[in-house]
Amino acid sequence: MTNEELKIKITELLPSATFEEGGDFLNINIESKDWLSFAMQLNSDNTLAFDYLFCLTCVDWKTHLTMVYHLTSTKFRHNIVIKSKLEKVNPAIETVCKIWRTAELHEREVYEMFGVNFLNHPDLRLLILPDGWEGRNPLLKDFDDPINMIKL
Template identity: 40%
Template sequence: MIPTTMTIDTIVSLLNDKIGADYVRVDATGTPATLVVNHEKLVAVCTVLREDASTYFDMLSCVTGIDNGVQAATMEVVYNLYSIPYNFQLMIRVMLPRENPAVESLTHIWKSADWLEREVFDMYGIIFHNHPDLRRILMPADWEGYPLRKDYQHQEYYRDIRVEY
């Protein structure tokens, strides 16, 4: 039976039934509803959210990164999901170590993950394992570093270009 309403509690209950506990927690501090997921269970969680008729998150609208800084020694990948049939928005956050941050690609679940993951890689240096074409998308191919990291040192890549208005 397909429920007419979806809540964060029904989602967590479904995930606990299908995958097991101790991999996800609810962050109730903001909007939309947010799950903090262990990076090792990300693919399993997203597969259930996409495939199960009671949730059917058919749209991955955004993927972004967060650098929590050198002192925190963590980074995050944030996924914004949307279920069109249920008119429900869900955010998933995955915590990663700042040194060698990596997580599995979700391109086999949502095609829109392709360029979104490339942007996060390009700006933050987060690796998406099994991505079909993980290369720079915004910065030049020979760019060094990741511009949105908090410890990024600016390059003078374009110092010889003059723009006149």
């Protein structure tokens, strides 16, 4: 599908979605509460078939966080980016690791690096950081470690 066709189809599925263009892919902004049901539709709809989650990450905008999901379809080869704003304090969003199983490890990484709580994640704990790491999330913009961080 072209971006225009995708837009029409996605507006049907989720009328509250807003679009951004101009980047490499079609960007779709959604509310975090809609994410799980919307993700299921993206995956199971025969004309969309977004079966491949190739990048999952988070961006700290200081006032809020944004979850970014890059999706593609191995059948139709169209790509989209889903973005969802999260609160800075106690950010939380539903997990999608039942739909795209690679999300399990990716979400654990975002959990420890940004402190995002993935609701209903089967095994949400530290992945890369050492055991006993105390609550500070290293990829947040306000993280500072004067001893171990070398400023270039």
